[in-house]
Amino acid sequence: MTSQQDNDKKLAAEMAVSMLRNGMTVGLGTGSTARFALHAIAEQRLEIKGVPTSWQTAELARSLGIPLVDINDVPYIDITLDGADEFTPSLDLIKGGGAALLHEKIVAVRSRQLVIMTDASKRVAQLGKFRVPVETIPFAVRYVQDRLAAMGASSSVRHGVLTDEGNAVIDADFGLINDPAALGAQLKAITGVVEHGIFAGMAALVLMGDNGRVERFPQVSGG
Numbered sequence: 137m138t139s140q141q142d143n144d145k146k147l148a149a150e151m152a153v154s155m156l157r158n159g160m161t162v163g164l165g166t167g168s169t170a171r172f173a174l175h176a177i178a179e180q181r182l183e184i185k186g187v188p189t190s191w192q193t194a195e196l197a198r199s200l201g202i203p204l205v206d207i208n209d210v211p212y213i214d215i216t217l218d219g220a221d222e223f224t225p226s227l228d229l230i231k232g233g234g235a236a237l238l239h240e241k242i243v244a245v246r247s248r249q250l251v252i253m254t255d256a257s258k259r260v261a262q263l264g265k266f267r268v269p270v271e272t273i274p275f276a277v278r279y280v281q282d283r284l285a286a287m288g289a290s291s292s293v294r295h296g297v298l299t300d301e302g303n304a305v306i307d308a309d310f311g312l313i314n315d316p317a318a319l320g321a322q323l324k325a326i327t328g329v330v331e332h333g334i335f336a337g338m339a340a341l342v343l344m345g346d347n348g349r350v351e352r353f354p355q356v357s358g359g
């Protein structure tokens with residue numbers, strides 16, 4: 137990763153954090169871009185309550201003094217700030233590079249707004265260059281890999297990785313994905329699959345740092 141990439145992630149994260157207000161319940165994503173957001177929240181002494189998407193994020197939030205709340209103790213989350221491994225300008229995403237996809241998706245569906253922060257390397261015209269993470273109950277790994285092969289995908293198990301729920305992650309290569317929502321539904325229907333990393337139509341906004349400036353998706357025309 138170049139320092140320009142890091143700088144762009146930080147810029148996107150800072151713009152996302154500028155959307156927060158005191159009193160909000162905020163979903164805290166996982167990964168290097170989300171880390172920049174947590175640091176900005178702490179530096180600005182924002183009085184928010186965070187719902188972490190992984191134990192790493194919970195640890196960092198605690199170390200920065202950001203108060204946390206259990207997702208089951210809040211009726212909804214105002215806004216979630218998270219990263220992504222790929223996004224399209226129509227706001228479909230692949231997430232789960234950090235193996236936090238299940239909690240990230242639960243936090244996302246509980247949120248009134250999902251804001252994604254990235255650098256320009258994550259932007260693609262069509263999803264599929266990044267392999268789709270498929271969180272799978274360990275007992276079903278071989279079966280799920282066979283089903284993925286029948287769907288035309290080569291796959292491999294992420295060795296040495298277990299999710300926060302103790303599940304395995306299988307990375308599946310479908311090539312370019314024409315219909316992310318349909319593929320997601322197919323994956324979800326496989327017995328033993330807990331969740332997958334396709335986030336179709338869930339994000340409200342993507343903030344992409346690109347060479348020192350931040351671009352917004354969906355793009356607003358005119359003005």
Ligand SMILES: O=C(CO)[C@H](O)[C@H](O)COP(=O)(O)O
Nearest residue numbers: 167168169219232233234236
């Ligand atoms: O989905 C994720 C973790 O499961 C991350 O958001 C994704 O991997 C992006 O990470 P980074 O901000 O480090 O590029």
